[in-house]
Amino acid sequence: MIIIYILVQKLDDKTKREWELHVSNKELPTLQQLYTFLEHRCNALESVSTKPKTNEQKQFSDRKMSHSYVSVKLTCEVCKGSHTVSQCNTFKQLSNDERYKIVKDNKLH
Numbered sequence: 001m002i003i004i005y006i007l008v009q010k011l012d013d014k015t016k017r018e019w020e021l022h023v024s025n026k027e028l029p030t031l032q033q034l035y036t037f038l039e040h041r042c043n044a045l046e047s048v049s050t051k052p053k054t055n056e057q058k059q060f061s062d063r064k065m066s067h068s069y070v071s072v073k074l075t076c077e078v079c080k081g082s083h084t085v086s087q088c089n090t091f092k093q094l095s096n097d098e099r100y101k102i103v104k105d106n107k108l109h
């Protein structure tokens with residue numbers, strides 16, 4: 001009966017109290033009684049904790065891209081300003097070699 005004692009000690013307080021009520025005024029509980037009790041106890045807990053499973057269906061909305069448009073943002077490759085390279089003062093002040101290099105690097109032909 002030591003096994004029962006050990007097992008009962010591992011139960012949570014509420015279950016332990018119910019077990020004590022369950023076996024009170026009776027003869028020494030058998031292991032089978034404990035198993036039966038725990039089985040019912042587990043079933044009760046499961047029925048309480050079981051939640052209806054929600055079917056999460058990931059719906060991919062086929063959003064139409066036709067209305068979206070790419071906003072053309074002017075970005076200067078030389079100074080990253082909001083203008084074209086041909087309008088860039090920094091670019092104008094560069095030497096021909098430097099201009100050529102930038103144009104070549106950024107493929108601004």
Ligand SMILES: [Zn+2]
Binds near residue numbers: 080084088089
């Ligand atoms: Zn610029």
